[in-house]
Amino acid sequence: MMAIWDFVKDAGKSVFGKAEAAEAKAPAAAPAQAPAAAKPAQDPETTRKVAALKAELKALNLDKDDVHLTLRGGDTVKIESKGADRETLEKLVLAVGNIEGIAKVEADLPSDDKAPVFHTVKKGETLSEIAKAYLGSASKYNAIFEANRPMLSDPDRIYPGQTLRIPQA
Template identity: 70%
Template sequence: MAIWDFVKDAGKSIFGSEAQAAEAPKTAPAAAPAAAAQDSDTDRKVAALKKELADLGLTAKDVHLTLRGGDTVIIKGQARDQETLEKLIVALGNIKGIAHVELAEAPVAAGGAAAKPPVFHTVKKGETLSQIAAQYLGKAGRYPEIFEANKPMLTDPDKIYPGQTLRIPQG
């Protein structure tokens, strides 16, 4: 099991506002206990997370998501490869309102060996991909490698923001 922390108040807003959630039709009856209403909200958020991953083309039938405590996403199952797993973690963690992403099982690399731990970087105010590339890859000119490693979440190398977590390619 592994857990990664993210900036909860940074990222793409996919859950809507509290007011929008209150106006949405409820699957639980009005007189239902608070736990049923909370379950309904959790189901709505998990559906939004799954839709976001589908929109990014990061779906996998063997990967299942659950939400704990409203801000922790738990990934169960196996992604098709290490790169996809790392992209799932970053895509989920860069959603506003998500503070933690947890793997239910330790990731396994091809051949059954333990996978290498991913390297992530949280963007600080004023940083550029070139600066991040210089720090991790040794040369600022290698920034396209970080950009490519974060597609489809990144669509422009100049559009990163403080609090965003980026996947750093290894090897």
């Protein structure tokens, strides 16, 4: 079943940059290699944004061969992957959703009757406080940190509006 998650559109990592800067640096487009019966061509801005999203997934080592991204309406991303397990799909949702300019992410998680638990960081919150609220002990902050790798590189570097994956026992 396809699920949709909301994210804070104006918070997150900036990966899109300015369209004008990207166009100035981009080499001339090569002729399309897809057959005429393929999907309709995306506008250049959508193509640029999808490429930036894929580059971010590659930087996080989440860019498996079967991951397909579709950008709709400029701020909604649909993630499709046949081979990813539930944990990887949840990380893909967060990696894409925590990018500035993305408001919604759609994905089809394997059905095991357990909805993922996500938490949107509020101003002043720490991983320890979040761990106490969800896992019963502040000392379990590292479990949340590990569940959000590689998107998090330091447990002290979270920001308001960021969405985190909460591991379930």
